[in-house]
Amino acid sequence: xxxxxxxxxxxxxxxxxxxxxxxxxxxxxxxxxxxxxxxxxxxxxxxxxxxxxxxxxxxxxxxxxxxxxxxxxxxxxxxxxxxxxxxxxxxxxxxxxxxxxxxxxxxxxxxxxxxxxxxxxxxxxxxxxxxxxxxxxxxxxxxxxxxxxxxxxxxxxxxxxxxxxxxxxxxxxxxxxxxxxxxxxxxxxxxxxxxxxxxxxxxxxxxxxxxxxxxxxxxxxxxxxxxxxxxxxxxxxxxxxxxxxxxxxxxxxxxx
Numbered sequence: 001x002x003x004x005x006x007x008x009x010x011x012x013x014x015x016x017x018x019x020x021x022x023x024x025x026x027x028x029x030x031x032x033x034x035x036x037x038x039x040x041x042x043x044x045x046x047x048x049x050x051x052x053x054x055x056x057x058x059x060x061x062x063x064x065x066x067x068x069x070x071x072x073x074x075x076x077x078x079x080x081x082x083x084x085x086x087x088x089x090x091x092x093x094x095x096x097x098x099x100x101x102x103x104x105x106x107x108x109x110x111x112x113x114x115x116x117x118x119x120x121x122x123x124x125x126x127x128x129x130x131x132x133x134x135x136x137x138x139x140x141x142x143x144x145x146x147x148x149x150x151x152x153x154x155x156x157x158x159x160x161x162x163x164x165x166x167x168x169x170x171x172x173x174x175x176x177x178x179x180x181x182x183x184x185x186x187x188x189x190x191x192x193x194x195x196x197x198x199x200x201x202x203x204x205x206x207x208x209x210x211x212x213x214x215x216x217x218x219x220x221x222x223x224x225x226x227x228x229x230x231x232x233x234x235x236x237x238x239x240x241x242x243x244x245x246x247x248x249x250x251x252x253x254x255x256x
Contacts, residue, residue, distance in 0.1 A: 012041070070128075
């Protein structure tokens, strides 16, 4: 479904990013891991290339908050492949103070995390969209969250040290509207922009949290890291050629 498509995945060395890379390669696409950590990024590239027996995985170091870094990457990919078909905005940058409870969040930390994440998504999309406009086509998929479309269910965090960070709510909700904004702004440019809003992804969270979370769902509860693959491939493929400005929620009914 993605034969010979060149697809960039920011944060491609992370938990979900690695699954996205694998799913793209499985559909005969060329997956470009774009990650700020070169050591981990190259390790993921080598591991997946061996596991999947493929040469269709590339890696390039990228800081999504740096215009120069983005432009260098786009220049490199254009020179190597002669095209870039799609961008998956999946990176999850945050500072060391991210994730505190509401009353403990410092203003400077709030602003820095908004700039790193939402600002990084904007800058990355802007630079790729400029390339896509000149190329004559392009496709952007933003990874948002259920907490971009509903208020937090704070009760699932009872009896844990966890919370739903206020920065996360601000970032992910803004990202849904940014998706719509860009889709409409790019009218006539043949650039599609859509979003995926996943529910929680299993990552060895405390059992008390997993149980409380599952009670809010319809069947499974927390998603596995590979449960988003089908939706991503759909949005990247020609099967969704007229899907534009949409946000697909994948959450086993948590948001109902």
